[in-house]
Amino acid sequence: MAAEDAVAMKNKGNDAFRHMDWPAAIEFYTKAIELNDHEPSFYTNRAQANIKLEAYGYAVADATKAIEIDPTFAKAYYRRAVANTSILKHSDAIHDWKMVVRRNPSDKLAKSQYEACQKMVKRDAFLKAIEIADAPSAAVGLDxxxxxxxxxxxxxxxxxxxxxxxxxxxxxxxxxxxxxxxxxxxxxxxxxxxxxxxxxxxxxxxxxxxxxxxxxxxxxxxxxxxxxxxxxxxxxxxxxxxxxxxxxxxxxxxxxxxxxxxxxxxxxxxxxxxxxxxxxxxxxxxxxxxxxxxxxxxxxxxxxxxxxxxxxxxxxxxxxxxxxxxxxxxxxxxxxxxxxxxxxxxxxxxxxxxxxxxxxxxxxxxxxxxxxxxxxxxxxxxxxxxxxxxxxxxxxxxxxxxxxxxxxxxxxxxxxxxxxxxxxxxxxxxxxxxxxxxxxxxxxxxxxxxxxxxxxxxxxxxxxxxxxxxxxxxxxx
Structure with missing residues (x-):
């Protein structure tokens, strides 16, 4: 019975999410998790609502829990990659994008995100390498x-x-x-x-x-x-x-x-x-x-x-x-x-x-x-x-x-x-x-x-x- 009630709570959460009521969605997903804490999709759904609220740290935690429950669950890697990308942790995100592409090679959006993340990691390394403490102003030479x-x-x-x-x-x-x-x-x-x-x-x-x-x-x-x-x-x-x-x-x-x-x-x-x-x-x-x-x-x-x-x-x-x-x-x-x-x-x-x-x-x-x-x-x-x-x-x-x-x-x-x-x-x-x-x-x-x-x-x-x-x-x- 608890499993059925948990699904009912998840469905209410999905309905709130469709209506862009992210806090209510999180509340329902949390109730679903309290009733059944072994269903990874409850965590990834809550992760997505947290992403909408820019609570990226919470989203990473939820996606990580979903991966612990089911290491093959591509959506969990997807959510964690999005959250880490959003807080500029590109080196963390790149591993998850790679996992998503490996599991869903036909997912064009995930592939483009993986490629974009690779570019960002290289760019970050390049910018760090050329960083100068007292770099001249970009206004130098501006007449x-x-x-x-x-x-x-x-x-x-x-x-x-x-x-x-x-x-x-x-x-x-x-x-x-x-x-x-x-x-x-x-x-x-x-x-x-x-x-x-x-x-x-x-x-x-x-x-x-x-x-x-x-x-x-x-x-x-x-x-x-x-x-x-x-x-x-x-x-x-x-x-x-x-x-x-x-x-x-x-x-x-x-x-x-x-x-x-x-x-x-x-x-x-x-x-x-x-x-x-x-x-x-x-x-x-x-x-x-x-x-x-x-x-x-x-x-x-x-x-x-x-x-x-x-x-x-x-x-x-x-x-x-x-x-x-x-x-x-x-x-x-x-x-x-x-x-x-x-x-x-x-x-x-x-x-x-x-x-x-x-x-x-x-x-x-x-x-x-x-x-x-x-x-x-x-x-x-x-x-x-x-x-x-x-x-x-x-x-x-x-x-x-x-x-x-x-x-x-x-x-x-x-x-x-x-x-x-x-x-x-x-x-x-x-x-x-x-x-x-x-x-x-x-x-x-x-x-x-x-x-x-x-x-x-x-x-x-x-x-x-x-x-x-x-x-x-x-x-x-």
């Missing part, structure tokens, strides 16, 4: 003065300073699929790179009387949804500041448009418009999730390289009114880490976050409901409980930590007894998640108000359209 914007360019011209007129024209250009002239792109990238380079690793700001600051989470190349935030909440101005908390790019297929618009506002309001770095403002993620390909398709490789340099110059956190620490991922593996440690962190010595250390944790960690610390569900970093958050806030005189990095179905979530707030600003993430977006307004008394919004229509360009490594095809699995 903006000699770049001519010919008469056929139909946009507003950018002089030495950013103007509202240029931004308004840029917004409309991007809506209709037009690009900026490369001269202006380079000009903006170099200007913003210099502005953010000179900012502290942890920017410290207060909301002045008669002003407002809005905190937004991940926007992930969803340009038309970014414009919806501005339409509903007001465009940036001298009295209305914004803080975008990382992950401006990747996945969505208007990442250059999102980032250039944010950079334009940073130029126009440098002391009132803030940008924190996210885990997707990094080279390895950009190569995997589409931003590099988008830059090359819309502009050129040099644009991507200077974008990369600007990302590595971004601050890692913002302290608002001595009350709220805003950072992309979350807290730390060591209770002794303080705001002073963040202040002292020289982010310019380490362009990419690596696999350990303060920078990696600030970009990658996630909250959990259980006390203490635990392994990361996404397979990178770790998770921290409500007691960890309380100690950090108490030790540093904070009311709460505001972070992003994860989809929240309602656009935001207040957890850890009010001390950990997640804000996510990419509604209907990847055109499939059906979540709302959120943003937080902070007034001069430093009180928070939460706002939600829904996704708006956009041109028919799919997420990951510029990913050239097979990730776009894997997303539909």
């Amino acid at each position: 903006l003065e000699s770049m001519v914007v010919d008469d056929s360019y139909d946009g507003v011209r950018l002089k030495d300073e950013m103007t509202q007129e240029f931004i308004d024209d840029m917004i409309e250009r991007f809506k209709t699929g037009k690009l900026l002239h490369k001269k202006y792109v380079f000009q903006m990238l170099l200007a913003v790179k210099q502005i953010v380079y000179e900012e502290s690793t942890m920017v410290e700001t207060r909301v002045k009387p008669d002003q407002q600051l809005t905190v937004c989470g991940d926007t992930h190349g969803q340009y038309f949804d970014l414009l919806e935030i501005f339409r509903l909440n007001g465009f940036p101005s001298a009295t209305h500041g914004y803080l975008f908390n990382g992950d401006f790019v990747d996945r969505g297929s208007w990442s250059t448009e999102v980032c250039l618009l944010l950079y334009a506002y940073k130029m126009l309001f440098p002391s009132n418009f803030f940008l924190n770095r996210g885990n997707h403002e990094t080279d390895d993620m950009n190569r995997m999730y589409g931003f590099e390909g988008e830059c090359k398709a819309k502009y050129n490789e040099r644009v991507f390289k200077i974008f990369s340099e600007s990302f590595s110059a971004l601050p890692l956190a913002t302290l608002i009114g001595d009350k709220y620490l805003v950072l992309h991922g979350g807290l730390f593996s060591d209770d002794k880490v303080s705001l002073d440690d963040i202040r002292k962190l020289n982010r310019h010595n380490q362009r990419q976050p690596g696999h350990e250390g303060l920078m990696m944790e600030m970009l990658w960690t996630d909250p959990q409901t259980m006390p203490g610390r635990g392994p990361s569900k996404r397979g990178v970093g770790m998770q921290f409980g409500p007691d960890v958050t309380k100690r950090f806030c108490d030790n540093n005189g904070l009311e709460a930590v505001i972070r992003s990095h994860e989809v929240r179905m309602e656009g935001y979530e207040v957890e850890h007894n009010g001390k950990c707030i997640t804000i996510f600003s990419a509604p209907n993430y990847c055109d499939s998640t059906k979540n709302r977006g959120g943003y937080i307004n902070i007034d001069s008394s430093h009180e928070l108000s939460f706002h939600q919004f829904d996704a708006v229509p956009h041109p028919d360009i799919k997420p990951m359209a510029y990913a050239n490594n097979g990730m776009n095809s894997m997303m539909g699995m």
